[in-house]
Amino acid sequence: MMRSVNEIMAQVAGFLDGWDWVERDVPHSSEYSYRELRHIESGAVVGAWSGSGHDEAREGGRIEFYPIWPRDEKNHDFRPDRDADTWNRITVSADRTPESIAKDIARRLLPGYVEMYLIKKAERDEWEAKVTKQQVAAVQWAAKFGTQPGTHSPETFHIHHDGCSLTIEISIDGGVRISRYGWLSKRVGAAVLRTLQLELGFG
16 A cells, blocks of 8 residues: 655644654655655754655655754754764654654654754854854955965965965964965975065065
């Protein structure tokens, strides 16, 4: 007997107070389908995979649920200790009733998850604010040298002076360092940078 996964998810969400659900595309996959349970107030997400590339769960099929953590623009996720076993993936039979599935999720996956999600979201937001500040500083520094940061590494820029080539990196805390010296030694490269700073009247 086939069951609609969308119908299962809608009913499961109905038994979880404050949660809703949404279907997501899985690019280039005909074997799996993906859906999400979403906590309406916090934005916390529980992912759900089923071993079917369509809206039908086979008899005896299983649905896997797992917590999703906040991610930054580079797709780095902010999660608790990776060695912790608190928010593991769980799998349930698609043959069970939606109410039973919801109770299992609430018992095995959700305790403390929304609270931890908000903590990690705050950490993500704080980190992204630092990254933005870092990139703004890189633009300002690069402008003083008549150049601009790289497209793929917006925290770095290159300067060329009297045949010297240096790659300057602005650290996340606003510090400035030379990450590559071209053919120069580290000592000479640092001296060149310092000379340029003095010539431009900053640093």
